[in-house]
Amino acid sequence: NVEPRSVPVFPWHSLVPFLAPTQSD
C-alpha cells in the first residue's frame, strides 16, 4: 500500500516580502 502524500498548501502572503515598516500616524 502506498500512503497518499498530502500536498502542501502555502498562504498567498508568504510569497510577498514585507518591505516597509508600519507607518505610525
Next chain:
Amino acid sequence: TPLSPSSALPPYFMKGSIIQLADGELKRVEDLRAEDFLQSADLSGELKIDSSTVERIDSSRTPDAVIIQFSVGEHKTQVCVEVLVEYPFFVFGQGWSSCCPHRTTQLLALSCARLSVGDVCISLTLKSLR
C-alpha cells in the same frame, strides 16, 4: 542594514507549488497574477499591497547574493534587502522576476524575467493598528 539572505529559497517558489488565496481559491505559483495579490490583500483586512520600485541593485559580499534598494509606497520609504540572486519578486505587468532568471529557472523551474532598476514590485505592509 540589509537583511541577511537565507541560504536556501523557500519551497513555495518551486513551480507547481499550490498557493491559497484569501478567498480560498487554490492556484499554482506560476499562475498567480497581480490581481490575485491585490484581491487577497483587500480581503485580509490587515495587509496592504504597496508598490516597491527597484532603485539600485548592488553586488554583495555574500556569494550569490545581491543587495536591492527599494523605494516603498507613497512615503517612498527606502528599504534594502539582501537576497540570493535567484530570489523571485512579483513585478507589476511582468510577473515573477529575479536578478538571475536563468538560475531561478534552473533551481525552481519557475519562469522568470530579469529584475531591473525601475521595476515596480508587489510588497506588503501591515495596515496601521488602531
